[in-house]
Amino acid sequence: MDNYNPANLLLLLVILFNFFLLGSSRLGACIRTVAIQGGILSLLPLFLHGFTGHALILAGGAFLLKGLAIPFLLLRAIRQVHIKREMEPLLGYVPTLLLGTLATAGAFIFSDRLPLIEAHRGSLFIPVGLATLATGFLMLITRRKAITQALGYLIFENGVFIFGMLLAEAMPLMVEAGVLLDLLVAVFVMGIVMHQINREFSTMNTGQLSSLRE
């Protein structure tokens, strides 16, 4: 495996951002990090498949949505509801980080054992994709605020995107476009929901949604 392949370096950066996301409590920084992560991912199709029309459209679409549109929406959402940081995660930051690292280590070990085709063997795409999925899951599980859960969902989608890269030639453009559109709609809905939660309960903690009241 050649380690100096630019795609591999980008994937390593993605992992470092995963760690940062699990350890940081500042929402603004988290959203920007997810934006940068998305931007980096959008470069991957170009490195993997060259400057073909398919890859260009995929990269452009991903960059516009993941790097610009969705972060912009989320940043606007936290400005509207005036929150700056995740206050009390269900699990502390250090334990989450530990779990994240364990999951990453697991992803690396596990992907070595998968029956992959020869071309994908030893590439960083699969372990990094799995690790990013795990990071997204962890964010979804351990955080209380609706917005960090939306972020977890985005990271999760980034993981799926990394997996999709390997299949980009086989996968029709429509599928990827559909996923991205779904994502955008989901974030839209999340933004509206967050606004409503905030107005009704004057808090964004999803834990309070489970208690009924008149």
Add this chain to the structure above:
Amino acid sequence: MLELFLHLLLLFGLSPLLPGVIGKTKALFAGRVGPPFLQSYYDIWKLLGKGLVISRTTTWVFRAGPVLGLAVPVLAALLVPFGAIGAPLSFAGDLIFFVYLFGLSRFFTAAAALDTGSSFEGMGAAREVTFSCLAEPTVFFCFIVLARLSGSLSLDAMFGQALNAGWQSAGPSLVLVLACLFVVVLVENCRIPFDDPNTHLELTMIHEVMVLDHSGPDFGMILYGAAMKLFVLGALVVRLVFPGATENVLLDTLLFSGSMLLLAVVIGVVESTMARLRLLRVPQLLVGTMLLSFFSLILLLR
């Protein structure tokens, strides 16, 4: 023999220059003139000529702290290659010896602080010990990566010619190791963002509070020892960045000295651009660094 002489000359002669360079860099950022480059030499010289005040409640442990604080970096320096100049002393497994030499000096510094009976110094000792026990696994993970790359258990070989091949075959994990070791240098030498060497505010001091009761020659030894510790740990980072060797001894020495000064400038820039972390965030960051070094090991082993 010549190698040993050159090693010690570099260590004793050059190490107090590093705090001077860091101070000058910070002054430059703040728009001040700053103390001269040789300020640390003046300070140490002045302190060595002063009298000594020792509290009646203290025992020999109080005097042992500074002595070990000076002796340990000198011993540790013998295990570390300075640039392309090989280590005078090296044996298999000396990486563990290296780490626990610093553990010894830390123990005696903390014990000396506790020996004064001041609760204030006890607090500093507790913080210092907590942070360094979080930094220790990072150092070991980094050393394991390097040991694996070089196939050897001595620092001289780990930071030797094997690094060139290592950068070719395992660049990404060496970049992570480099970042982790740099953080360790900052923590172990009490630099911003972990500890502010200039502060004397009781709530924030860590290292500085432990040595408050030392005066005169004892304090001079502590300052000299701290400068050497920065030099020795910095030498590891520098070696990782510039693994090459020219055949000329003079040229190697110059290259090493220049890169050490460059490291001091980098530390100065970090200190000027970053704020000190809240005390609660420090362990979090250290655990993060540890996990990063662990990840670099996974990356290498897979």
